[in-house]
Amino acid sequence: MTWLKPSWQSVLAILLCLTAFALGAMTKPEAAALVDPTATFAYPYMGAKGLIIGLLLLIAALVSMAKLTPIVEAIVLFAGAHAAAWLLIKGIAGFEGTALAPYFLLLAAAWLLAWRCVALLSSLRPSHSVARNALRLIIPAIFGAWILIIWEAVTRGAGIPFILLPPPSAIGARIANSLPILGSDVRQTIFKAVLIGYVVGNLAGFAVAILADRVPFLRRGLLPIGNMVSALPIIGVAPIMVMWFGFDWPSKAAVVIIMTFFPMLVNTVAGLAASGHMERDLMRTYASGYWPTLLKLRLPAAMPFIFNALKINSTLALIGAIVAEFFGTPVVGMGFRISTEVGRMNIDMVWAEIAVAALAGSVFYGVVALVERAVTFWHPSVRGG
Numbered sequence: 001m002t003w004l005k006p007s008w009q010s011v012l013a014i015l016l017c018l019t020a021f022a023l024g025a026m027t028k029p030e031a032a033a034l035v036d037p038t039a040t041f042a043y044p045y046m047g048a049k050g051l052i053i054g055l056l057l058l059i060a061a062l063v064s065m066a067k068l069t070p071i072v073e074a075i076v077l078f079a080g081a082h083a084a085a086w087l088l089i090k091g092i093a094g095f096e097g098t099a100l101a102p103y104f105l106l107l108a109a110a111w112l113l114a115w116r117c118v119a120l121l122s123s124l125r126p127s128h129s130v131a132r133n134a135l136r137l138i139i140p141a142i143f144g145a146w147i148l149i150i151w152e153a154v155t156r157g158a159g160i161p162f163i164l165l166p167p168p169s170a171i172g173a174r175i176a177n178s179l180p181i182l183g184s185d186v187r188q189t190i191f192k193a194v195l196i197g198y199v200v201g202n203l204a205g206f207a208v209a210i211l212a213d214r215v216p217f218l219r220r221g222l223l224p225i226g227n228m229v230s231a232l233p234i235i236g237v238a239p240i241m242v243m244w245f246g247f248d249w250p251s252k253a254a255v256v257i258i259m260t261f262f263p264m265l266v267n268t269v270a271g272l273a274a275s276g277h278m279e280r281d282l283m284r285t286y287a288s289g290y291w292p293t294l295l296k297l298r299l300p301a302a303m304p305f306i307f308n309a310l311k312i313n314s315t316l317a318l319i320g321a322i323v324a325e326f327f328g329t330p331v332v333g334m335g336f337r338i339s340t341e342v343g344r345m346n347i348d349m350v351w352a353e354i355a356v357a358a359l360a361g362s363v364f365y366g367v368v369a370l371v372e373r374a375v376t377f378w379h380p381s382v383r384g385g
Contacts, residue, residue: 006065009116013060013109017053020102020109028098044091044098052087055080056109063116070120077117078142084110085149089156097159107153114146166348171355174348181337182356189334190360192249193321197256202313204257205264206306210294212265213272223269229262238324247328255324260313267309271302300378307372314364318357 025031026045045052059080063073088107092099121139126132148168154160155167162170175182212218238255245251275298325335334353341349 007063007116007119009112009119010060010063013056013112016105016109016112017057017060020105021053023100023102023105025100026102026106027092027095027100029095031100044093044095048087048091052084052106055087056084056106056113059113060109063113070124074117074120074124077113077120081110081113081117082149084113085153089149089153092153092156096156099157099159103157104154107150107157111146111150114142118142163345163347166351170348171351174352175355178349178352182352184332185334185337185353186356186360188249188330188332189252189321189325190318193252193324193333194256194317196249197253197321198260198313198317200253201257201260201317202264202310205261205309206268208261209265209268209272212269213294223266227262227266229258232258234259234320234323235327238320239327241324242328248330249333252321252324252329252333255320256317259316259320263312263316264306264309267305267312268302271305272298274298274305275301303372303376307368307376310368311365311372314368315361318361318364322357 020026025034026049030045030049059076062068063077068076084106088103088110092103118139121135121142124135126135151165152167152169155165208218208222212222234255237258238251241251241254241258245254272294322335322338325333326339329336334357338350338353341347341353
């Protein structure tokens with residue numbers, strides 16, 4: 001049968017659906033209704049259980065047996081997996097903590113179909129640049145969406161206490177209802193402490209690296225100290241900076257400067273030594289001095305190292321500023337909000353701050369990565385990407 005081309009994800013999804021159907025009730029209220037048919041029970045999935053199982057079975061069987069092109073198969077899998085997941089999450093609302101084994105088996109079946117969808121999209125090699133760029137966004141978006149879907153479905157189905165792990169929907173609602181507070185925290189932490197400390201720390205590290213490259217004595221003395229300072233715990237440095245520079249954002253910027261200075265110093269020094277001897281000898285044959293060689297040969301060769309430090313520091317800066325706010329800050333800031341809301345047991349607000357910080361860090365990292373691609377377009381790692 002040339003039309004039969006099952007994937008292991010589809011076969012396993014079919015087996016999970018059949019097992020869920022054989023086990024019967026998806027929730028405890030439904031199980032109670034089956035035990036006592038004369039009683040009137042309101043239970044979830046009264047009309048959607050057959051639809052969910054049938055949808056998953058139909059999609060899994062269709063993609064296993066039909067001769068579909070990869071893009072059509074991926075679209076069918078995407079629609080079926082997400083429709084089933086939406087029905088599962090919508091049905092358990094109001095009945096949190098009552099899910100039984102079939103509920104989780106069907107969730108796993110939907111996840112397997114989404115896995116197959118991502119695998120098919122990853123195997124595509126479109127010739128058009130727009131399609132390639134779209135795939136680079138779609139694939140991680142589906143992957144990330146399913147982290148949230150599983151999180152939402154498991155926390156609601158298993159009835160995990162809100163104080164331990166709130167569902168993403170509750171976190172999203174808290175973000176939507178707390179935009180002014182989150183905005184003021186972002187301005188205090190990111191636009192003051194993080195950005196100023198990041199710029200000053202990286203510029204200082206770069207300048208000292210050039211100086212150390214020019215003076216061998218500094219290079220031999222600074223690098224071991226840099227490795228030692230990089231190992232200093234932030235929880236030990238942050239209180240000292242607060243005592244020196246006060247409770248406002250300058251003390252947090254000072255922590256960020258310390259955390260970003262030495263990664264830039266070490267990476268820049270290593271990058272300046274990356275150019276080969278043949279290239280340096282060629283520059284000497286042209287009677288080039290230190291500064292022309294630095295600007296035209298050694299700095300371009302060091303750019304991948306420098307941008308590597310910038311990307312590392314984009315996350316270190318945010319972590320340093322937030323942790324520093326735990327040791328003294330005005331009544332605003334992401335670290336301040338996390339520490340105070342944990343004490344008040346407002347866990348959804350804590351997760352809202354974490355989500356905003358993660359989003360800001362991802363955007364920060366992405367901007368640096370885009371600048372790197374524009375500046376180092378000649379590098380094999382970029383040309384090959």
